[in-house]
Amino acid sequence: MASTDTTDDILKARQAYNETLTAAQDKRRATWFPLLLLALLAALPALQFAGNYNYLLHLVLYTLCYVVMASGWNILGGYAGYISLGHNVFFAVGGYFAGMMFARLGISTIILAPLAGLVAGLLGYMIGLITLRVRGPSFIISSLALVMIVRIGFENWHFVGGAAGVSLPANGLPVQWAKLPYYYAFLVMAAVALWASYRIRHSKFGLGLRAISKDEVKAESAGIDTRFYKVLAFAISAFFVGMAGAVWGEYLTYIRPNIFLVILISVNMVLMCILGGKGTVAGPALGAVLIVAFNEFFVATLGASAINILATGLIMALALMFFPLGIVGTLARHRKLPRFLNWD
Amino acid sequence: MLDVRNLCKYFGGIRAVDGCTFTVNRGEITALIGPNGAGKTTAFNCISRTMQPTRGEVWLDGARIDRLRPHQITRRGLSRTFQISRNLADMTVLENVICQSRTRGWRDLFRPAMSAEEIDKAMGILDFLGITRIAHEDGSNLSFGQKKLMDLAALLMSDPKIILLDEPAGGVNPTLLEQIVGHIRELNAKGMTVLIVEHNMELIMRLSHRVVVMAQGRVIADGTPDQVRRDPAVLDAYLGGVLEDAA
Numbered sequence: 001m002a003s004t005d006t007t008d009d010i011l012k013a014r015q016a017y018n019e020t021l022t023a024a025q026d027k028r029r030a031t032w033f034p035l036l037l038l039a040l041l042a043a044l045p046a047l048q049f050a051g052n053y054n055y056l057l058h059l060v061l062y063t064l065c066y067v068v069m070a071s072g073w074n075i076l077g078g079y080a081g082y083i084s085l086g087h088n089v090f091f092a093v094g095g096y097f098a099g100m101m102f103a104r105l106g107i108s109t110i111i112l113a114p115l116a117g118l119v120a121g122l123l124g125y126m127i128g129l130i131t132l133r134v135r136g137p138s139f140i141i142s143s144l145a146l147v148m149i150v151r152i153g154f155e156n157w158h159f160v161g162g163a164a165g166v167s168l169p170a171n172g173l174p175v176q177w178a179k180l181p182y183y184y185a186f187l188v189m190a191a192v193a194l195w196a197s198y199r200i201r202h203s204k205f206g207l208g209l210r211a212i213s214k215d216e217v218k219a220e221s222a223g224i225d226t227r228f229y230k231v232l233a234f235a236i237s238a239f240f241v242g243m244a245g246a247v248w249g250e251y252l253t254y255i256r257p258n259i260f261l262v263i264l265i266s267v268n269m270v271l272m273c274i275l276g277g278k279g280t281v282a283g284p285a286l287g288a289v290l291i292v293a294f295n296e297f298f299v300a301t302l303g304a305s306a307i308n309i310l311a312t313g314l315i316m317a318l319a320l321m322f323f324p325l326g327i328v329g330t331l332a333r334h335r336k337l338p339r340f341l342n343w344d
Numbered sequence: 345m346l347d348v349r350n351l352c353k354y355f356g357g358i359r360a361v362d363g364c365t366f367t368v369n370r371g372e373i374t375a376l377i378g379p380n381g382a383g384k385t386t387a388f389n390c391i392s393r394t395m396q397p398t399r400g401e402v403w404l405d406g407a408r409i410d411r412l413r414p415h416q417i418t419r420r421g422l423s424r425t426f427q428i429s430r431n432l433a434d435m436t437v438l439e440n441v442i443c444q445s446r447t448r449g450w451r452d453l454f455r456p457a458m459s460a461e462e463i464d465k466a467m468g469i470l471d472f473l474g475i476t477r478i479a480h481e482d483g484s485n486l487s488f489g490q491k492k493l494m495d496l497a498a499l500l501m502s503d504p505k506i507i508l509l510d511e512p513a514g515g516v517n518p519t520l521l522e523q524i525v526g527h528i529r530e531l532n533a534k535g536m537t538v539l540i541v542e543h544n545m546e547l548i549m550r551l552s553h554r555v556v557v558m559a560q561g562r563v564i565a566d567g568t569p570d571q572v573r574r575d576p577a578v579l580d581a582y583l584g585g586v587l588e589d590a591a
Binding site for chain 1: 392413414418419423424426430431432433434435439443444446447452453455456457458477498
């Protein structure tokens with residue numbers, strides 16, 4: 001700033017700066033973009049009339065599943081700052097609950113999904129009451145311990161088939177349309193998860209969670225019931241992960257501990273949030289798209305060996321060197337976030 | 345109004361606060377002073393329940409508050425600032441301030457974070473403190489003094505009956521110090537009860553109606569600034585120096 005010689009100039013510069021700050025505050029959201037995306041994805045299965053696009057549909061469905069889970073995880077891990085590596089437990093609980101109901105009573109998991117989410121959320125609430133007393137590394141380790149306990153539990157529970165699991169009946173639709181019910185279920189869930197994430201971020205609750213992630217002592221002394229906020233965040237995030245699990249089980253026509261309770265699933269959720277931008281609305285969705293895309297690309301080009309995992313890891317490392325707050329977070333910090341990605 | 349009875353806080357064998365008893369009267373500015381390590385901040389933390397007292401009772405307006413959790417104490421009308429300003433980085437000053445406004449019940453949780461009334465009220469407070477121009481600034485970009493003012497603003501957002509200020513003047517330049525003193529006076533004139541921990545003796549003597557002196561975890565003197573200044577026990581605790589300079 002060469003021209004800040006006199007007080008007037010300084011004041012003017014100051015005022016201009018303040019105006020940019022105010023402008024950044026009430027930047028209008030690009031609501032049209034997520035809605036357009038939703039419309040496009042809803043129309044995508046029409047491709048099946050033109051040929052066999054099952055692989056593409058599977059990829060989109062798989063990505064949407066992760067959008068639901070990563071957005072759910074983000075409510076606890078991103079907004080409240082509690083990194084959980086145990087969220088696949090709720091994926092399993094949702095999957096098993098709905099899967100068993102489906103196997104025994106024949107009610108579709110798509111209808112059961114909200115109920116399965118509630119069961120997972122209730123479990124999350126109870127687990128949160130215990131594990132959310134500690135934070136930082138202790139909390140991460142407690143979440144890992146949870147995965148191990150639940151996995152041993154499921155592997156030895158004969159009612160749900162133990163380690164061998166239970167196979168579920170496939171739906172009777174022709175192969176061309178067989179994926180569609182699940183595709184639309186995940187699309188709706190992803191939309192709901194993102195909408196909920198947006199609503200929470202802009203609510204008192206979200207403000208409280210952000211305060212907790214920055215300084216819990218200060219948040220508590222500001223009059224926020226930190227324990228209740230944290231546990232509620234845990235329950236809500238478990239709800240979304242549980243819903244995703246419910247439909248995922250029927251989609252695979254199989255529920256088995258080593259489908260749900262592998263650490264890779266929770267690691268994926270965490271990586272997607274971190275890559276896309278923890279604590280933002282668009283971040284988890286963007287992260288899910290990128291990580292699924294990277295994985296598929298490297299599996300296709302490098303083969304399904306360990307090398308594709310290495311390549312994905314390398315991309316992650318590079319991305320985080322240049323985008324330490326995640327892609328959305330870092331761009332927003334530098335005020336360079338394109339309008340269509342500003343879902344906050 | 346605030347009644348501290350036989351408050352004790354032990355860290356292992358160290359008796360940081362050891363039977364501290366004093367009261368804060370409504371509408372007064374009471375100062376808590378003492379040499380380093382006297383237990384002032386620990387007493388503060390025990391009153392606001394940031395720490396759990398080992399023993400003793402704290403009463404606010406006839407209700408016992410030492411068993412409550414910190415947010416409940418805040419909701420009862422006792423708010424505090426921290427010695428080293430604890431602000432919420434990555435949130436704007438406005439958000440920092442509004443964070444401290446009250447929420448009631450379930451429905452309140454999911455309403456918009458910043459209602460128009462809350463923004464008005466927060467801007468009113470920022471205006472009172474003369475810092476409206478930093479309202480949209482990120483909390484982490486502020487200077488040390490601005491953070492102190494922001495803390496004060498956040499404090500007022502919760503409509504407290506009594507405010508506890510932990511070294512509001514620590515590390516603040518003289519101009520800003522005068523401003524802060526002015527704000528505290530003005531608040532007090534409107535009926536706010538203030539309990540303040542401070543090292544700046546000159547400020548304490550000027551500002552407070554009553555001074556409570558602590559040393560080694562106990563209250564050794566309690567009275568008007570003039571009485572305390574002449575108290576031999578106080579002079580002894582400070583080894584003479586500081587108080588005479590201030591006088």
